[in-house]
Amino acid sequence: MTEEQTWPGEWLRAVLSLAVLRAIDAGATYGYAIAARLEDAGLGAVKGGTLYPLLGRLEDGGLVEAEWRAGEGGPGRKHYELTPAGHWMLRDQSARWARFAELTRAHLNDTTTEERHD
Amino acid sequence: MTDRIEATLAPDIDPAWAEEFVLEARLRDVPGNRIGDALGEVNAHCRDAGESAAEAFGDPIAYARTVAAQSTPVTVPWLSTFGPTLVQVVGVVLTLSGVGTWVTGRPLVVTWGMAGAIVLLCAGVAGLGMLLGRALGAIVRRPILAPIVGGLSAAAIAAAVFAMLLIEAPIGELPFALVLCVGVAVLVVGIAWEIGVARSGALDDPITAPGAEVAPRPRRVPWVSLGALGWVAIGAIVIVLFGGR
Secondary structure, X not given: OOHHHOOOHHHHHHHHHHHXXXXXXXXXXXXXXXXXXXXXXXXXXXXXXXXXXHHHHHHHOOOEEEEEEXXXXXXXXXXXXXXXXXXXXXXXXXXXXXXXXXXHHHHHHHHHHHHHHX | OHHHHHHHHOOOOOHHHHHHXXXXXXXXXXXXXXXXXXXXXXXXXXXXXXXXXXXXXXXXXXXXXXXXXXXXOOOOOHHHHHHHHHHHHHHHHHHHHHHHHHHHOOOEEEEHHHHHHHHHHHHHHHHHHHHHHHOHHHHHHOOOHHHHHHHHHHHHHXXXXXXXXXXXXXXXXXXXXXXXXXXXXXXXXXXXXXXXXXXXXXXXXXXXXXXXXXXXXXXXXXXXXXXXXXXXXXXXXXXXXXXXX
């Protein structure tokens, strides 16, 4: 695991719902594919014990719809799809998160600059 | 029984992990279809990721508690669970009292002790059932507790009932035919109630494969109902043999 992939847990918890919505929107429709997509994006390895309860909450909240599809000769997989409310939430929260990240970066850079002047 | 369910729903994960997960989820009243759904998710993820269930999902008991926290618990229908048994107990007591009065040829003298004993017996059976239901988690994981707790509680109830019977202050007298008819009628009501509950499926909550419809259950007669008739038969034989006029 690289340094980038060991983000503090509380950072990841804050952004995980949004990142999962984005992964589903980008075509990762089942649990493991979503986890792989998050890891590829540099957010780190999300364990099943964290991911599936989160998917359950998104489903309960009406942001995703889930459907079991049969596998070949064995138990199948649960596939997820964004609902219209999920699409709206993804757009709205992505824009707000980008603004938040921008403000945070500006704030941190300002502080660093001020400290340098002291 | 659970071995087959786990092998069907989660063939790609450690059966011991699945068994612990199912047990804890059941103890926390997670609905059967939700347990099947969660087990299917664990199996698919572990198969795809090439990880064990313990690596990906951690401790099975902790994960079952997480799933339980997100589920609406199944409510235990106490009346359907204990009602038929209690009615049958009253039916057995009344029927055997009727047989006793018929054998001795004297009318049944109903005492305050008898009335109190029946109330105590019903309260005891219901209380013991609820106690065992609440302590199920501890009992299942420590099997030695079940006979100790159950046995001591049952002995305490039996002792209290017999002590109550020592109160001989009479309420009134009843002819044997009336006692026998009422006893048999109550017994029939209790057995019919139990069969009705079993057929309605009110107490069934099978663990089902994800997305599967619940298969229609075979119509069956619960053999446990015949237990009450068995007790009546044994009791009646003993009374006739040893309680002769």
